Amino acid sequence: MKTVFSPRHRGHANQLELMAGAIVPGFELPSRAEFIHDRILEVGLGDIVAPKDFDLSIAERVQAKDFLDFLPTVYPRWKELGREGTALAYTWPTRGLRGDVVPECLDGALGHYSFDAGCGFVEGTWDAIKSSHDVALTAAELVKEGAGSAYALCRPPGHHAGSNFMGGYCYINNAAVAAEYFRVNGAKRVSILDVDYHHGNGTQEIFYSRSDVQVINIHGDPNQEYPYFLGYKEETGAGEGEGFNINYPLRWGTDWAGWSQALKDGIQKLEAFGPDVVIVSLGVDTFEKDPISQFKLKTEDYPKIGALIKAIGKPTLFVQEGGYAVADIGVNAVGVLTGFEGA
Amino acid sequence: MKTVFSPRHRGHANQLELMAGAIVPGFELPSRAEFIHDRILEVGLGDIVAPKDFDLSIAERVQAKDFLDFLPTVYPRWKELGREGTALAYTWPTRGLRGDVVPECLDGALGHYSFDAGCGFVEGTWDAIKSSHDVALTAAELVKEGAGSAYALCRPPGHHAGSNFMGGYCYINNAAVAAEYFRVNGAKRVSILDVDYHHGNGTQEIFYSRSDVQVINIHGDPNQEYPYFLGYKEETGAGEGEGFNINYPLRWGTDWAGWSQALKDGIQKLEAFGPDVVIVSLGVDTFEKDPISQFKLKTEDYPKIGALIKAIGKPTLFVQEGGYAVADIGVNAVGVLTGFEGA
Numbered sequence: 283m284k285t286v287f288s289p290r291h292r293g294h295a296n297q298l299e300l301m302a303g304a305i306v307p308g309f310e311l312p313s314r315a316e317f318i319h320d321r322i323l324e325v326g327l328g329d330i331v332a333p334k335d336f337d338l339s340i341a342e343r344v345q346a347k348d349f350l351d352f353l354p355t356v357y358p359r360w361k362e363l364g365r366e367g368t369a370l371a372y373t374w375p376t377r378g379l380r381g382d383v384v385p386e387c388l389d390g391a392l393g394h395y396s397f398d399a400g401c402g403f404v405e406g407t408w409d410a411i412k413s414s415h416d417v418a419l420t421a422a423e424l425v426k427e428g429a430g431s432a433y434a435l436c437r438p439p440g441h442h443a444g445s446n447f448m449g450g451y452c453y454i455n456n457a458a459v460a461a462e463y464f465r466v467n468g469a470k471r472v473s474i475l476d477v478d479y480h481h482g483n484g485t486q487e488i489f490y491s492r493s494d495v496q497v498i499n500i501h502g503d504p505n506q507e508y509p510y511f512l513g514y515k516e517e518t519g520a521g522e523g524e525g526f527n528i529n530y531p532l533r534w535g536t537d538w539a540g541w542s543q544a545l546k547d548g549i550q551k552l553e554a555f556g557p558d559v560v561i562v563s564l565g566v567d568t569f570e571k572d573p574i575s576q577f578k579l580k581t582e583d584y585p586k587i588g589a590l591i592k593a594i595g596k597p598t599l600f601v602q603e604g605g606y607a608v609a610d611i612g613v614n615a616v617g618v619l620t621g622f623e624g625a
Numbered sequence: 626m627k628t629v630f631s632p633r634h635r636g637h638a639n640q641l642e643l644m645a646g647a648i649v650p651g652f653e654l655p656s657r658a659e660f661i662h663d664r665i666l667e668v669g670l671g672d673i674v675a676p677k678d679f680d681l682s683i684a685e686r687v688q689a690k691d692f693l694d695f696l697p698t699v700y701p702r703w704k705e706l707g708r709e710g711t712a713l714a715y716t717w718p719t720r721g722l723r724g725d726v727v728p729e730c731l732d733g734a735l736g737h738y739s740f741d742a743g744c745g746f747v748e749g750t751w752d753a754i755k756s757s758h759d760v761a762l763t764a765a766e767l768v769k770e771g772a773g774s775a776y777a778l779c780r781p782p783g784h785h786a787g788s789n790f791m792g793g794y795c796y797i798n799n800a801a802v803a804a805e806y807f808r809v810n811g812a813k814r815v816s817i818l819d820v821d822y823h824h825g826n827g828t829q830e831i832f833y834s835r836s837d838v839q840v841i842n843i844h845g846d847p848n849q850e851y852p853y854f855l856g857y858k859e860e861t862g863a864g865e866g867e868g869f870n871i872n873y874p875l876r877w878g879t880d881w882a883g884w885s886q887a888l889k890d891g892i893q894k895l896e897a898f899g900p901d902v903v904i905v906s907l908g909v910d911t912f913e914k915d916p917i918s919q920f921k922l923k924t925e926d927y928p929k930i931g932a933l934i935k936a937i938g939k940p941t942l943f944v945q946e947g948g949y950a951v952a953d954i955g956v957n958a959v960g961v962l963t964g965f966e967g968a
């Protein structure tokens with residue numbers, strides 16, 4: 283399996299985030315992608331190739347143009363205000379406030395386009411976002427052209443970003459853009475299987491009213507876990523999309539037995555849908571030692587995930603999402619891929 | 626004019642807030658209330674009395690019971706999680722997320738019930754919130770019993786807090802609770818005149834569909850200024866409340882000439898409404914030296930505000946809201962009150 287990777291992710295570094303009442307160094311570190319990259323070389327998964335440059339025309343079909351236009355402007359505007367460090371919003375349009383106005387000023391616009399203080403910008407953030415988008419589309423193109431499978435080593439991740447908002451370390455929703463790419467290029471149906479520890483709220487939101495993209499999420503129960511406000515079992519889609527969104531919220535402490543049961547059930551529903559292509563939103567923060575998560579998967583479980591996905595027998599694009607135990611992320615993420623390869 | 630004041634506000638101290646990408650000491654300092662208290666003594670405004678203890682039955686008519694029940698639990702729950710410092714939310718249910726679920730966990734519930742990271746909790750926060758509520762109702766009772774005017778030296782302030790959310794240093798909306806108190810006790814119509822630099826989004830939201838409480842706001846244009854997502858001119862009320870919400874958003878740099886024109890226009894509309902009682906949400910962060918605001922009012926302007934309000938000729942309750950240039954806040958806030966007294 284080929285991997286697509288760009289060193290431009292490294293510019294998104296030293297960004298800060300708000301957690302438990304403090305501003306802390308972002309858990310979404312450059313070393314995450316480097317550990318995976320190095321593990322791919324170590325096990326000889328296959329060639330690592332650079333992304334092509336894609337324009338945002340596919341992204342604009344799943345995320346609003348005004349939102350995408352805003353992203354590159356954030357850090358220049360932050361600096362114009364005489365500020366340094368990490369650009370973060372500090373107030374958000376929740377219930378009782380208006381979501382239909384984009385304030386002129388940067389602090390207001392940042393709040394408008396986000397839902398947390400976990401999607402900061404530094405100097406290199408936009409370039410990393412764009413490269414991550416290009417990585418996803420380049421890998422999708424490999425699959426479209428018959429590769430059978432490909433791995434988009436995306437950083438930053440994407441699954442928390444929605445139709446016109448960012449959050450949870452995510453800006454452009456790489457998996458959603460890839461799904462739209464497949465649809466535009468002939469696929470009738472696409473399934474997104476999100477195995478990240480956190481609910482992929484952005485992916486759900488983008489496709490919630492569509493019947494052509496099935497979204498399956500296995501994740502920490504939002505009653506207990508970020509992003510808290512989406513990912514409940516009763517969210518099954520709306521309108522034409524009714525029945526095409528499937529959530530498996532699982533409680534803290536879930537181990538392989540409970541987790542794999544949800545995966546097998548999800549795969550049954552995926553097979554019933556009959557997609558032309560499968561996109562896996564691959565987070566490995568389900569790992570027992572992940573610093574911000576509470577599932578109990580072990581390193582030996584990740585190849586089994588890959589094998590179960592391989593058995594579906596569909597062209598498959600893996601898109602990297604979360605996973606924060608940096609020392610283990612390479613082994614676990616690549617474990618899924620080698621499990622898929624049958625290695 | 627009598628002042629109602631409680632030293633219990635002092636327990637809400639050393640709380641932190643998120644601003645411009647950093648966690649900083651809260652601008653809403655205990656010294657704010659102490660400077661005003663001392664200035665009242667200095668000028669001999671009148672007696673300073675302690676609040677009575679009120680239950681939350683009036684508050685529950687304007688803010689949801691589940692929200693009010695949540696407030697005292699926040700800091701104990703924060704400590705149960707092994708955390709110290711300031712309890713702050715870190716993710717919020719904006720567009721694309723659900724506002725109809727209250728997650729079981731504290732981080733989720735904190736996000737559900739707030740709209741920013743500027744309403745933190747420390748050990749003494751709930752006690753201060755409750756004392757501030759009692760201060761407002763005790764002063765309202767003085768006015769109800771014929772005092773003509775009274776001053777509620779509330780801290781924390783209230784006008785950003787809405788029907789089921791907190792934010793912007795505000796938890797219980799003291800002015801809204803006082804308005805409801807007057808309605809319950811015989812007033813047919815109440816006007817709230819909010820002269821704080823920031824739009825009183827909570828007060829607007831609470832009364833937006835009601836014709837018995839007129840809400841007039843003079844404030845920094847939300848395109849430029851917190852709270853960004855409410856306070857635009859076209860927000861005039863809804864349903865039965867249509868026409869009873871009046872906003873005067875003013876641009877950065879507005880001085881007495883521009884500001885007083887809005888006040889005079891607002892007072893005309895107030896007089897046309899013909900309230901039985903006037904509540905002034907008294908913020909003095911319109912001051913030229915305020916550290917977080919951009920209007921240009923001078924110390925000599927504050928007595929003129931009081932005189933203009935006095936000329937309305939109605940029973941008047943002053944409720945303290947913002948104002949952050951701590952060395953000047955006493956002179957300016959009390960300047961409004963002495964201007965009202967004709968001193």
Ligand SMILES: [Zn+2]
Pocket residue numbers: 478479480565567603604605
């Ligand atoms: Zn995750």
Ligand SMILES: [Zn+2]
Pocket residue numbers: 821822823908910946947948
């Ligand atoms: Zn204010």
